[in-house]
Amino acid sequence: MRVTPQGLYCIPGDFFIDPARPVPMAVITHGHSDHARPDHGRVLASAETLAVMRIRMGADRAGRQQQVVAMGEVVTHNGVQIRLVPAGHVLGSCQVVLDWQGSRIVISGDYKRRRDPTCALFEPVPCDVFVTEATFGLPVFRHPDAGAEIGRLLESLRLFPERTHLVGAYALGKAQRVIALLREAGWDRPIYLHGALLALCELYESLGVKLGPLAPVPVPAKRGGGGLLAGEVVLAPPSAEATAWVRRLAEPVICAASxxxxxxxRAKAKGVELPLIISDHADWDELLDTVAEVQAPEVWVTHGRDDALVHALALRGIRGRALHLLGRGDEEEDQAPAEVVAEATA
Incomplete structure (x- = not known):
């Protein structure tokens, strides 16, 4: 493997993994925009990831040739065996397992180790080189149980029935996971969605992920009207909280799932009243546990807090290498600004 301006390049196979620029052949781990870019020649990915790409960028830009690779299926290209296994990040997310001349490298993409009712669980694969993310690669990041965080949301709904609870959640993966967790916790009322979340929720439903009754946030009867959806749950992109759209809602409790x-x-700067620590990435302990499970003597870190993780790996006798890939962390849970890192490490 070689790091190029386009991203990770498999030399003998002559293809890229999650390239940042259009290339003749790309293997895509999942549908977030910092990994799935438009206008490649040939795209290999899971059926779900290709469906997401078509929704987000249009069928004509999701790859001139689109090849579905089923989980566990082996595709050979120029002598390199390509296999996809679940990454547990979002629906259809995969790790890319490459075997060539007796050596194996696994590119994780983004991943989490917690159960998620909307996607398959991460599967560790023993390898010679493991390529990992490190979005939450600091010891301070130890994620609580997501179900307990949903319990905090439900308790707030009980305490403030006169207010709308507006949950900021990214459109792909996080929104659907929050909905599914609410359903598992017994919330059977309609969940209301900002228009930007509708298409991907409908796609999840069409792919077999049951989300229960959903509805768009209604338009007020008169211009400038508000006070809608008291006692209800509304999901919207995090950016919606700073727009006039939010005035439709009844004294909203601003929540964020991240x-x-x-x-x-971070929560205070964003005006979040009820922070919900729900992450679709591995935390510090899970990063280290994953490295131990895959038994790789060498680990490459694509993005995130690579310095801390590489140092921790060295203490365990594992060779670490920071790749500094450009353009990663632009979506789902973006990189922490310096002041956030300062607080987290204090």
């Missing part, structure tokens, strides 16, 4: 809500300053 691993970064572990950092008080």
């Amino acid at each position: 691993g970064w809500m572990r950092v008080r300053q």
Whole structure:
């Protein structure tokens, strides 16, 4: 493997993994925009990831040739065996397992180790080189149980029935996971969605992920009207909280579902009243546990807090290498600004 301006390049196979620029052949781990870019020639991915790409960028830009690779299926290209296994990040997310001349490298993409009712659980694969993310690669990041965080949301709904609870959640993966967790906790009322979340929730439903009754946030009867949906749950992109759209809602409790809500300053800066620490990435302990499970003597870190993780690996006798891939962390749970890191490490 070689690091290029386009991203990770498999030399003998002559293809890229999650390239940042259009290339002749790309293997895509999942549908978030910092990994799945438009206008490649040939795209290999899971059926779900290709469906997400078509929704987000249009069928004509999701790869001129789109090849579905089933989980566990082996595709050979220029002598390199390519296999996809679940990454547990979002629906259809995969690790890419490459075997060539007796050596194996696994590119994790983004991943989490917690159970998620909307996607398959991460599967560790023993390898010679493991390529990992490190979004939450600091010891301070130890994610609580997601079910307990949903319990905090339900308790707030009980305490403030006169207010709408507006949960900021990313459109792909996080929104659907929050909905599914609410259903598991017994919330059977309609969940209301900002228009930006509708298409991907409908796609999840079409792919067999049951989300229960959903509805778009209604338009007020008169211009400038508000006070809608008291006592209800509304999901919206995090950016919606700063727009006039939010005035439709009844004195909203601003919530946010993100691993970064572990950092008080982050929540305060964003005006979050009820931070929900729900992450779709591995935390510090899970990163280290995963490295131990795959038994790789060498670990490459694509993005995140690579310095801390590489140092921790060295103490365990594992060779670490920071790749500094450009363009990663632009979506799902973006990189922490310096002041957030300062607080987290204090």
